[in-house]
Amino acid sequence: MRLTDLPLRQPAYVDLIDWNALSASDGQRLREFGLCEGASVEALHHGGLLGRGPIACKVGRMTIAMRRNHAAAITVRTGPSDSDL
């Protein structure tokens, strides 16, 4: 499931990030925000009146905002974490 489709406030883990879909600097910024395969992630808010706005999500202990095209590059899965990254 993509991060864009993750229901709000349902804890999940990052499965895969399609780094090629992101620009180099956006990719670096996401890494610096702690986004990596295995990181815990939770969608908190969808912005915009028509659901086309950005997404606020919790990554680890940090809350970050990103546009939908970024979130679409992130595949998540729900359920327990299988590794201790």
Next chain:
Amino acid sequence: MTNLPLIALVGNPNAGKSALFNALTGARQKLGNYPGVTVERKAGRFSLSDGRPIELVDLPGTYSLNPTSPDEQVTRDVILGRQAGERLPDALVVVVDASNLDNHLRFALELIALGLPTIVALNMVDLATRDGLELDAHILSRELGVPVISTVAVRKRGLDHLRGELESMLDGSAGKVRASAEQRDFEGLRREARRIARAAIVRETPSRRLTAAVDRVALHPVAGLILLLALLFIMFQAVYAWSAAPIAMIEGFVASASDAVTAALPDGLLRSFLVDGVLNGVGSVIVFLPQILILFFFILMLEATGYMVRAAFLMDGLMAKVGLSGRAFIPLLSSFACAVPGIMATRTIADPKDRLTTILIAPLMTCSARLPVYAVIIGAFIPARTVALGIGLQGLVLFCLYISGIVGAMLAALVLRRTVTKGASGGFLMEMPKYQWPRPQDILLGLWQRAVIFLKRAGTIIFTSTVILWVLLSFPKAPEDSGISQVNYSVAGRVANGLNLVLAPIGFNRDISLALIPAMAAREVAVSALATVYSLDADEDEAKLERSLGDRLKDNWPLPTALAFLAWFVFAPQCISTIAVTRRETNGWKWPLFMIGYLFILAYVAAGLTYWTATALGLG
């Protein structure tokens, strides 16, 4: 250049670096610029317990030593001793947010690896406790191999401890930077940071988070937008409601000073210079200090509480539609205070086209220099009555002027992004800091710095423009009994009469044309210029002299002219500082000239449409 030991404060954005900087240095701060770049250098001094003075520099927040924007580059270059105009720091204080250890420790490890004497300030431990997190600073210190001190900068906790550590550190060996080549890869640092964070966390209990609760409302697509509009509306109402008493005080002071000068000096050139030029001119601008401070108070509060990023989140949908980055909202909102720091703040926008568009539309945000112009016209022409539910008509008109600027900016961005600044659409990637209640001293310090800047402007740019205008208006002297007024006979009057040929169709009279020329220096000068014009004119008629500028305007201008004048100032690029900073940020004259051109055309059209519509509706 001083030779005091230099300590650099460095850390992630939102780690509470600035609060720690303010807590350590107090009001002893100096704002400047690094040579060649427009990144602000924020430095201050403080003393160690033995009285030794230390220079502290607050570096721009960054997530790693791998910069993505010009201000992050300064941070890296200072730390590596490569920044022109800055010596290599003798020690680093790495500020780390206690509740975001995983992330902030990665950068801290990167910094510690450089080999400079380093202390880690484990900041905002109170907020971490609020979130159910308990940390052991000793374990952290052991794992990192450097001293770790728990601080709560906003409550001044841990500062003495920090000073003590710095003292013993500076007595030790001098620092040198190790080659950055031996740094570990990103992934390795991340794993190491996570391991250390795990070790240092004693207890972690899920607790009700204040931030999450507030965000449910503040980020809600409907409720959040209503809240944002309500906040902005309250802000503009307060600009009027809270300022009446202090303004009356300043007016009273200027009036009594005028009376004193008039009584003390014989009628003549010197008296005219002091009363008409200096007191009436500069005084008419200083009167707006309370309103400008109220505006800055709100903007500082929005920033310090962490709400500003939420506003950017809410507005991102709209920003995306006009082709801007959501991040652009923050420079644009600070442009409400002043476009110069706003344009400088665009340096955080990575995409060049995105950034250029934001620079070009920033002057459309209603800056505080327009406030004197709006306030004097609204005060004179819009009746101070209540429309409904305690909403004043004057505040409502002011609100509409701000909205006009915003709508104009959005439309301009839409057009620019499809024509001259065409390119890939911007992104929006931002950390959302926790809400926190700012320390009153930090807000007061910010207001104090703004007040000083404003009064300096009043004393320099505004004073000089006003004095030059007074000279140009006073000479040559109109011959007695010629029937020609002094203003019309003067150099300035003749120039204005020429300019008025162009401006008359949009309802502007000679006095407005006259005021617009010196107002190129700064918008507020329009007010002081009008005050000088009517003050000189009134000399011929003693009865008029007693009347305020607002009353004089009301005597001389029809309502459509006043409205057109307001519309003009929504768009007109009348500010030398803005033009200069645009030239510096875009490396040339091409874009500032483009900006001046399109904004003057917009101003002319908007003023014209307003005048013709108002006249057609019979408001004249």
